[in-house]
Amino acid sequence: MEAWFALLVGIFFTVAVYLMLSKFIIRVLLGVAVLGNAVNLLIFTGGRLTREVPPVIAGDAEVLAGPAANALPQALILTAIVISFSFFAFLLVLSWRAYDDLKTDNTDEMRVAEPVNEPAPPLGY
Amino acid sequence: MAASTSPPVDLSAALVLAPPTAAEWLVVLPVAWCLTFGALLVMMRRSIRLHPTITIVGLAGLVGIDALLLLEIIRNGPMTMVMGRWLPPFGIAFTADLTGALFAFVAALVALAAGIFSIADINDSGRRYGFYPLLLVLMAGVSGAFLTGDIFNLYVWFEVLLISSFGLLVLGSEHEQIDGTVKYGFLNLVATTLFLVATGYLYAVFGTLNMADIARKAEGLRSNAPLMTLAGLYTLAFGMKAAAFPVNFWLPASYHTPRVVVSALFAGLLTKVGIYALIRVMVMLFPVEREELSFVLAIAGSLTMIVGVLGALAQSDFRRLLGFLIISGIGSILAGIAVGGPGGIGGAIFYALHSMLVMTALYFASGIAMRLGASASIVTLAGLYRRHVGFAALSLMLCFAVSGLPPFSGFWPKVMLVKAALDIGAWWLAAVLLLAGFLTTIATGRLFLLAYWRDGAVAIGETPPLPATTLAPLAALTLLTLVLGLYPEPLLATIQDAAAGLADPSAYGESVFPGGWPQ
Numbered sequence: 190m191e192a193w194f195a196l197l198v199g200i201f202f203t204v205a206v207y208l209m210l211s212k213f214i215i216r217v218l219l220g221v222a223v224l225g226n227a228v229n230l231l232i233f234t235g236g237r238l239t240r241e242v243p244p245v246i247a248g249d250a251e252v253l254a255g256p257a258a259n260a261l262p263q264a265l266i267l268t269a270i271v272i273s274f275s276f277f278a279f280l281l282v283l284s285w286r287a288y289d290d291l292k293t294d295n296t297d298e299m300r301v302a303e304p305v306n307e308p309a310p311p312l313g314y
Numbered sequence: 315m316a317a318s319t320s321p322p323v324d325l326s327a328a329l330v331l332a333p334p335t336a337a338e339w340l341v342v343l344p345v346a347w348c349l350t351f352g353a354l355l356v357m358m359r360r361s362i363r364l365h366p367t368i369t370i371v372g373l374a375g376l377v378g379i380d381a382l383l384l385l386e387i388i389r390n391g392p393m394t395m396v397m398g399r400w401l402p403p404f405g406i407a408f409t410a411d412l413t414g415a416l417f418a419f420v421a422a423l424v425a426l427a428a429g430i431f432s433i434a435d436i437n438d439s440g441r442r443y444g445f446y447p448l449l450l451v452l453m454a455g456v457s458g459a460f461l462t463g464d465i466f467n468l469y470v471w472f473e474v475l476l477i478s479s480f481g482l483l484v485l486g487s488e489h490e491q492i493d494g495t496v497k498y499g500f501l502n503l504v505a506t507t508l509f510l511v512a513t514g515y516l517y518a519v520f521g522t523l524n525m526a527d528i529a530r531k532a533e534g535l536r537s538n539a540p541l542m543t544l545a546g547l548y549t550l551a552f553g554m555k556a557a558a559f560p561v562n563f564w565l566p567a568s569y570h571t572p573r574v575v576v577s578a579l580f581a582g583l584l585t586k587v588g589i590y591a592l593i594r595v596m597v598m599l600f601p602v603e604r605e606e607l608s609f610v611l612a613i614a615g616s617l618t619m620i621v622g623v624l625g626a627l628a629q630s631d632f633r634r635l636l637g638f639l640i641i642s643g644i645g646s647i648l649a650g651i652a653v654g655g656p657g658g659i660g661g662a663i664f665y666a667l668h669s670m671l672v673m674t675a676l677y678f679a680s681g682i683a684m685r686l687g688a689s690a691s692i693v694t695l696a697g698l699y700r701r702h703v704g705f706a707a708l709s710l711m712l713c714f715a716v717s718g719l720p721p722f723s724g725f726w727p728k729v730m731l732v733k734a735a736l737d738i739g740a741w742w743l744a745a746v747l748l749l750a751g752f753l754t755t756i757a758t759g760r761l762f763l764l765a766y767w768r769d770g771a772v773a774i775g776e777t778p779p780l781p782a783t784t785l786a787p788l789a790a791l792t793l794l795t796l797v798l799g800l801y802p803e804p805l806l807a808t809i810q811d812a813a814a815g816l817a818d819p820s821a822y823g824e825s826v827f828p829g830g831w832p833q
Contacts, residue, residue, distance in 0.1 A: 209504070214496065221503055228510045235518030262517065265466055269510060272473045279480060280499055287492045301493040302571050310630035311693055311764060 194234040201227030214284045214294045221280065225273035229266045236262030334395060340383040341395040341408045344418060344457035347376055352450035362441040366433045369446045373426040376453060380419040387415045388808065392815070392825040394463060402463070402826050403524040409463030411822050412812035413663060417590050418460040420667045423794075424582035424674045425453050427787035428575050431678055434781040435575040443485050449579070452478040459587050463826060465513050466523045468591060472506050472555075479584060482576045483568060494568035501564035505554035512547035519544065526826035528599050529819045536602060545603035548595045549611070555588025556644050559618035565641060566625065570633035570690075574681030577633060581640050582674035589647050589666050596651060597659055597816045604654060611652035612743050618645030619750035626757040632680040632690050635761060636673065639716055642750055643669040649743055650731050657734030660813040664805070665727035668795065672715045672724065675791035679709045682784055683765060692761055697770020702780060706766045708792045713758035715795045718751040723798035726806065 205227055208220030236259035244260045246253055288294045291301060351372035355365055387393060392411040396402060410418070429449065436445045455475025462468050479502075484495040513523070519539045520528050532541060554561040565585070569577050596604040604611075622642030629635040643665065650662025680690070682705055687695040699706040715722035728751060735744040798805060815821060 217500055221500065221507075224504070224507050228507055228514060231511060232514035232517065235514050259521070262514075265514075265517070268466075268470060272470070273507075275477065276473075276503055279477065280503065283480075283484065283492070283495060283499060286487070287496050290487075290489050290492050296496075299493050299496065301489045302491075302497075303567055308630065308693065310628070310760070 190238045191234060194230065194238060198227055198230045198234060201230060212295050212297055214287065214296060217296070218277070218280055218284055222273075222277050225269070225277070229269055229273075232262045232266050232269070236260075334399075337386050337390075338393055338395045340379060340386060341393050341410045341461055343379050344376055344383070344422070344461065345408075345454050347372065347379060348450045348454035348457060352447045352454060355447040355450065356444070359442075359444070362438065365441050365446040366429070366436075369432075369449060370426070370429045372450060373422065373429045373453070376457070377419070377422045377426050380415065380422045380457075383410060384412075384415040384419050387412055388811075392822045394825045403522040403527040406467050407463040407524055407526075407826050408461050408467075409526065409822065409826055410461045411815050411825075412808060413590070413593065413816055414460045416663070416667060416808065416812060417586065418457050420670050421456050421460065421583055421586070422453070424670055424791075425449070425456075425579065427674060427678070427791055428579045428582070430783050431578065431681070431787045432573075432575040433783045435573055435681060435784070440485055440573065444481065445485055445573075445576075448478045448481045448485075452482065452579070452583070456583050456587055460590060463525050463822075464523050465516060465525060465528070465595075469506065469509055469513055472509065472587070472591075475584070475587065476502055476506060479580065482579070483572045485573060485576065488571070490571045494571035497564050498568035501554070501561075505551050505561075508547060508551035508554065512544055512551055515540075515547070516544055524826065525594070525599060526819065526823040530823060532599060532602075541600060542603050542606065545596065545600040545607060548600075549592065549607060552588045552592035552595065553614065553648075556585045556592060556647075557588075557618075557641050558614050558644055558648055559621050559641075560614070562618065562621070562641050562644075566634055566637040569637040569640070570631060574633075574677060574684070577636075578674045578677035578681070581636065581677050582670045585640060585644055586666050586670050589644065589662075592648075593651060593659065593662060593666075593816065597654070598819050598822070601817070604651070608652045608654060611648055612740065615645045615648030615650075615652055616743060616746040618642070618648060619746055620645070620753075623750050623753040623757060627753065627760075630691050630693050632683060632692060632695065632761070632765065633677065635692070635757065636676050636680060639676070639754065639757070640669070640673050642754060643673065643716075645750065646728070646731060646747060649735065649747060650727075653731070653734045653738060653740065653743065655734060655738070656810060656813045656817070657730050657737060659816060660806075660809045661727045661730030661734055663809050663812055664730060665724075667805075667809075668715070668723040668727055668798070671791050671795055671798075672712055672722075675708075675788055675795070676712050676716060678784065678788040678791070679705070679712060682780065682788065683709075685778060685784070686780065687765070687770075692764045695765040696768045698766040700770065705780070705785065705788075708785075708788055709766060710762055711792050711796060713762050715792075715799070717755040717758055719755065721796065721799045723795040723802070725799055726802045 205220045205224035208216050239258040242255045242257040244257045394407050394409045396405045396407050452475050455471050458471035480499055484491055520531055557565040619642050622638050625638035626635045647662045647665050650658045683698055684690050686698055686701045689695050715724045718724040718728035732744045732747050
């Protein structure tokens with residue numbers, strides 16, 4: 190099962206990188222969203238994928254009976270999902286504002302902060 | 315489940331029921347303090363006139379707490395506070411050692427200076443949009459990142475400071491700012507996601523997220539775990555955060571766009587959090603991998619220094635020039651991490667602390683220059699020297715400090731780094747360090763010559779008034795760099811201890827696991 194998940198994570202990463210290399214902000218944003226999910230799946234896979242044994246220690250035992258999935262990655266992913274979701278929301282609004290204000294969603298044309306052909310600094314006075 | 319037949323389990327090994335001592339509270343207090351004040355200010359959104367006063371009181375308190383923490387650690391060594399008394403490696407530990415406490419203390423000083431500077435720089439609309447709450451939450455994130463002892467927790471604090479930095483950066487919503495924030499936002503989010511990728515792999519390999527536990531287990535796993543991949547991913551992620559050369563372009567695109575005080579705060583804090591995390595992970599957790607990566611780090615550091623300072627030479631905007639100088643400074647710190655040893659790591663820590671003070675002060679100076687000269691471009695700025703002699707003198711001192719000239723604080727870390735590089739035979743790295751210092755002197759010298767020295771067209775009588783709240787933080791930070799340059803011994807000794815503590819984290823581990831490391 191790990192191998193399939195690893196493959197899935199790989200596909201997610203490929204898609205995310207492909208989208209993030211785009212010039213258009215909205216595609217970059219989708220790439221960031223996919224990247225976040227790729228990482229979540231990665232952490233999930235890192236905690237072992239075992240369906241059969243729940244990570245609960247029986248009353249008369251001190252350790253788990255067999256190899257069980259690690260429960261902590263789910264807590265980590267929960268944190269990461271909340272964080273990446275809030276960032277996605279912020280960046281979505283920001284992209285909308287940028288499109289509204291700068292009249293473009295092409296990152297090549299977003300040169301307000303770094304204008305093209307700026308005059309060189311003076312060589313002397 | 316009333317009739318439970320489970321045998322009695324001895325919980326004493328996992329739980330400590332003794333209450334924490336007063337000193338231990340100091341480890342989490344910086345974060346809790348900032349969050350409390352931030353929350354208070356959010357609730358007081360209708361009385362924005364009170365915001366600056368409350369913020370300055372809060373930040374002065376933060377400086378006091380961090381000073382106490384630093385003193386306590388100098389006296390007793392690293393300290394750990396465990397949430398809910400769940401012992402590590404299961405509970406989340408806040409562990410402060412000398413390095414973390416030093417960074418947290420200087421960060422608090424910088425934030426206090428920025429808080430005072432903001433009185434004149436942030437207008438009512440900025441206050442209404444929440445500058446002060448965001449500033450305090452940013453400080454909570456920064457303090458948390460410096461004091462946490464858990465890798466995933468570090469990621470969370472990174473995100474806390476990142477989201478508040480987005481808010482601060484876009485405050486004002488000018489076209490320039492939105493453009494800068496888009497680039498800053500996307501690239502920094504990718505960097506933290508890379509950090510999370512590395513942390514996911516780390517957990518899969520180590521099964522723990524506690525730094526002391528990782529430092530202990532790394533030795534045993536080195537032969538058959540992909541630790542080099544982890545170290546490489548962390549280097550890339552934190553290098554991007556710190557604006558190291560191939561991944562630095564978000565910084566000059568964004569740092570000159572927000573309010574001056576926001577630029578100053580970012581210059582002092584954000585890249586240095588990345589550098590701190592890089593030092594912590596590479597030096598303490600993966601020392602062998604750092605050694606193997608040292609040539610890559612040295613090349614990246616050299617290119618960062620040279621690209622940064624050449625970028626500064628090509629700029630005519632005061633603040634964009636400073637943005638490139640930050641990058642150049644990051645290169646010097648990377649060179650120190652690459653060299654390693656007490657001289658290299660100590661030099662890197664000293665350079666980072668010096669850079670926090672000086673870059674913040676230089677951004678303050680750019681704000682005052684823009685106020686006095688009504689322009690941010692050194693093509694049109696002129697005659698600042700005749701407008702305000704005291705301000706020009708302070709700026710000149712800062713130009714010396716950032717170039718690494720004596721008698722200012724930039725000199726000593728540069729000496730340490732050059733000496734450490736020569737000691738291991740990396741003469742070319744020492745040469746690049748000196749060359750970068752030389753080019754920085756030219757860049758800042760030209761800045762001073764054009765903006766301050768050159769005769770201005772505007773008559774002297776028209777000088778706008780300069781509020782004391784802008785000049786005082788500038789003067790305070792400048793005097794601090796002068797004092798550190800003239801009398802560096804106490805700080806030098808502390809930094810040597812801090813570097814030794816990173817190289818041999820047994821005291822750190824002892825503080826996290828008081829009963830010895832678990833098997």
